[in-house]
Amino acid sequence: MNADISKIRERLSDTFTDLVQINNSIIRCVKKKNEIPYAIYYFDCFGNLPETQDELNKYQDENIGKYYFKDTPLSLQWNNYLYFVVNQETVDLSLKQIIEQDQNYARKKIVLDKDLESILKPLLLSSLSADQKNNVLSIWAEKLEEVGIFDIIQDEKIH
Amino acid sequence: MEIKLASEVLSSYGYELPTLNALIPNEENYKVFLMQPHGEIQADKSGVKNKNRTRAFLQFGIFLEEATKNFSDLVMTPEYATPWETLQEAIQKGHKPKNGKLWALGCESIRLQDLEKLKEEMVSVAKVIYEDIDSEDLQKNKFVSPLAYVFLAKEKYNTAKEQLIVLIQFKTHPMVDEDHFENDGMYKGKFVYNFEKEKKLKLITLICADALVFKDDHAEKMNDRALILHIQLNKNPRHSSFCDCRKKLLGFMNDEIEIICLNWAQKINLFYNKDNIEWKNIGGSAWYTKSKELDIEDEIQIKNHNNGLYYTRLEKLLTHALFFNYQQATYLLEASKVAHINVKAPSVKRRGPKLDKIFMWDELNNQWIEKECIDDNFLEIYREYDDDKIDLKKIKDNNPFHLERILDLSSGDVENDQEWYKVSKLTCCRINPDEVIKRVTFAQDPDGENFRSSRLKRINFLYNILTNKNLISSSLADLSDGFTFCWDQKYPHQNIKSFDGIPATVIYMGEESCSEKLTNAKNRIKKLINPNSIGSDVEIKEIERLCVYYRRQNGEIAIHGPYSEVNIAKVHMSTTDIGRDE
Numbered sequence: 001m002n003a004d005i006s007k008i009r010e011r012l013s014d015t016f017t018d019l020v021q022i023n024n025s026i027i028r029c030v031k032k033k034n035e036i037p038y039a040i041y042y043f044d045c046f047g048n049l050p051e052t053q054d055e056l057n058k059y060q061d062e063n064i065g066k067y068y069f070k071d072t073p074l075s076l077q078w079n080n081y082l083y084f085v086v087n088q089e090t091v092d093l094s095l096k097q098i099i100e101q102d103q104n105y106a107r108k109k110i111v112l113d114k115d116l117e118s119i120l121k122p123l124l125l126s127s128l129s130a131d132q133k134n135n136v137l138s139i140w141a142e143k144l145e146e147v148g149i150f151d152i153i154q155d156e157k158i159h
Numbered sequence: 160m161e162i163k164l165a166s167e168v169l170s171s172y173g174y175e176l177p178t179l180n181a182l183i184p185n186e187e188n189y190k191v192f193l194m195q196p197h198g199e200i201q202a203d204k205s206g207v208k209n210k211n212r213t214r215a216f217l218q219f220g221i222f223l224e225e226a227t228k229n230f231s232d233l234v235m236t237p238e239y240a241t242p243w244e245t246l247q248e249a250i251q252k253g254h255k256p257k258n259g260k261l262w263a264l265g266c267e268s269i270r271l272q273d274l275e276k277l278k279e280e281m282v283s284v285a286k287v288i289y290e291d292i293d294s295e296d297l298q299k300n301k302f303v304s305p306l307a308y309v310f311l312a313k314e315k316y317n318t319a320k321e322q323l324i325v326l327i328q329f330k331t332h333p334m335v336d337e338d339h340f341e342n343d344g345m346y347k348g349k350f351v352y353n354f355e356k357e358k359k360l361k362l363i364t365l366i367c368a369d370a371l372v373f374k375d376d377h378a379e380k381m382n383d384r385a386l387i388l389h390i391q392l393n394k395n396p397r398h399s400s401f402c403d404c405r406k407k408l409l410g411f412m413n414d415e416i417e418i419i420c421l422n423w424a425q426k427i428n429l430f431y432n433k434d435n436i437e438w439k440n441i442g443g444s445a446w447y448t449k450s451k452e453l454d455i456e457d458e459i460q461i462k463n464h465n466n467g468l469y470y471t472r473l474e475k476l477l478t479h480a481l482f483f484n485y486q487q488a489t490y491l492l493e494a495s496k497v498a499h500i501n502v503k504a505p506s507v508k509r510r511g512p513k514l515d516k517i518f519m520w521d522e523l524n525n526q527w528i529e530k531e532c533i534d535d536n537f538l539e540i541y542r543e544y545d546d547d548k549i550d551l552k553k554i555k556d557n558n559p560f561h562l563e564r565i566l567d568l569s570s571g572d573v574e575n576d577q578e579w580y581k582v583s584k585l586t587c588c589r590i591n592p593d594e595v596i597k598r599v600t601f602a603q604d605p606d607g608e609n610f611r612s613s614r615l616k617r618i619n620f621l622y623n624i625l626t627n628k629n630l631i632s633s634s635l636a637d638l639s640d641g642f643t644f645c646w647d648q649k650y651p652h653q654n655i656k657s658f659d660g661i662p663a664t665v666i667y668m669g670e671e672s673c674s675e676k677l678t679n680a681k682n683r684i685k686k687l688i689n690p691n692s693i694g695s696d697v698e699i700k701e702i703e704r705l706c707v708y709y710r711r712q713n714g715e716i717a718i719h720g721p722y723s724e725v726n727i728a729k730v731h732m733s734t735t736d737i738g739r740d741e
Binding site: 003006058061062065066069070077078080104105107138 | 400632633634636637703721725726727728
């Protein structure tokens with residue numbers, strides 16, 4: 001096993017209140033706002049990456065599929081994330097492409113264990129200077145704040 | 160062949176054409192009693208008759224007696240069927256049509272000189288009328304293929320006096336047969352009689368090969384407000400020549416025409432001289448109607464099915480074709496009139512024929528016995544393909560059309576029509592102009608066997624797929640806990656329910672379907688489930704639970720487009736999703 005799943009679970013518990021270990025390697029977390037879920041995260045701590053598209057498909061069918069159809073409301077199906085937590089610094093580029101460009105079930109990313117906090121850490125928005133006020137993010141921020149769901153963009157790092 | 164008004168013929172003998180109940184264009188239904196006998200037929204150049212005469216006397220005698228007792232308005236027997244002796248005896252016993260009733264009996268062949276004698280013999284009980292035959296033909300003493308119309312008529316100048324009439328019509332054209340027994344031995348008639356009165360409803364009868372000389376101009380005269388009877392002794396009742404005749408009649412836009420084809424039962428044995436020739440024929444008796452108001456609800460068609468009348472749709476001619484069971488039986492039906500004239504709305508619809516009773520011959524007791532249902536031969540093919548694991552029989556026994564729907568859907572073979580599940584739109588119920596019957600639940604047509612076996616094989620494969628956990632799609636994971644094939648009006652586009660009662664659509668398209676065909680089938684069903692592309696959450700869930708399986712070239716079972724519903728870049732359009740464009 002690549003990483004100690006119990007330690008990762010501990011690190012995730014700072015960010016997520018609703019998290020379940022669904023098998024030996026995967027932790028499923030639900031993000032909620034006012035008790036309403038709005039995003040689902042899967043963290044695979046095993047460190048073994050699927051090596052082909054077929055393997056990736058099978059992996060997702062087995063691990064995400066059953067939750068995707070059964071326990072995920074339709075409104076959340078577009079907001080699923082799967083992180084493969086690895087230790088090795090280098091991952092084969094073609095493999096990375098297979099995984100990260102795959103559009104089934106969830107957006108996917110391979111992250112280094114040491115970088116895990118960076119994706120968990122909320123995005124901090126600083127006050128905007130006058131010339132930044134008209135960018136897309138600021139317009140959305142204003143709109144979301146008006147309806148009380150500003151947190152949606154604050155807790156996700158935007159790349 | 161010339162179509163002649165029966166009223167003119169009767170008038171020349173001093174009688175009025177009666178008003179026949181079947182032809183009064185009102186909302187009252189009329190009763191029809193048909194006999195489809197089993198054929199053991201003796202044919203040679205002297206004519207065509209029942210071989211087993213004792214049995215024929217009994218069967219037809221009891222049939223005519225019953226026809227009198229049950230007050231049938233229209234009574235029919237097929238070509239060459241009714242023995243003259245039986246008809247004579249029935250009439251003498253008082254078993255004869257009452258006012259307004261019409262018997263249209265295909266009778267055994269009779270030689271012209273014998274017909275002359277018969278006319279004399281019957282003079283005390285009935286007036287026998289037929290077309291003039293010149294003396295030369297009479298000398299040749301050929302036989303005729305006769306149809307006896309039996310009915311009561313009033314005298315023209317003394318309407319209080321009724322007379323039983325036997326108006327005999329002769330076949331006008333010989334059937335094509337290898338031995339030319341009709342061609343050489345049969346006298347050809349000239350006239351076909353039309354019972355039209357006061358330009359209301361028409362009724363004519365064609366005798367078998369009359370269809371071969373039925374021309375477009377005949378059809379132009381007879382296609383509207385017409386009841387066409389077609390009695391036959393026919394080895395191939397759906398030969399293109401016979402289909403063409405129906406096409407001529409049914410190929411007009413109006414819907415006020417019906418054709419009752421009455422043949423002998425399947426598997427006729429023809430004894431020609433000393434040879435026993437097994438015809439291996441289908442029955443082929445059928446009721447064709449173009450009524451746009453035909454009752455195609457399950458309830459009435461299930462009853463028809465159980466009694467031996469099976470619905471099909473001849474779409475090219477916009478015609479409903481209801482086929483009778485191929486076995487020997489007599490059928491009692493109630494039918495709406497072929498047209499309703501001056502009937503005020505709202506009124507009952509021209510809902511077509513309803514088969515009320517069926518009687519089968521009890522050889523032991525020499526009786527026609529009423530039966531609750533008749534074998535549609537489904538069980539025979541079902542046993543070959545299903546060892547009770549799917550329990551198709553239970554579904555079929557509950558509602559044969561539910562099973563047809565499940566089979567259509569399981570094969571991905573449904574119309575691109577929100578109401579594809581209506582009886583008239585089911586693929587299994589559709590017939591082409593060749594009239595081969597593909598109904599799985601009516602399994603008597605040998606030419607429909609490949610279709611039926613392919614449908615049953617498909618559902619068996621599908622069952623095997625769904626009981627293999629490795630092959631179940633993640634959207635249908637719940638099926639691993641158990642499922643049943645079923646059809647429910649509440650979920651019309653689904654063919655299966657999980658153990659928890661959640662419906663799904665599961666299709667197996669075999670190994671012969673190309674990618675385009677698979678995509679088309681899937682898209683077609685998706686459109687049925689979610690016609691406007693922006694569906695409710697329920698509809699989107701239903702699409703998720705749609706799965707099309709097929710077999711790859713290498714023999715593996717695969718799911719077509721397994722990830723089409725889980726692509727995060729192509730999420731479903733939902734009615735609650737106001738900001739997303741695909």
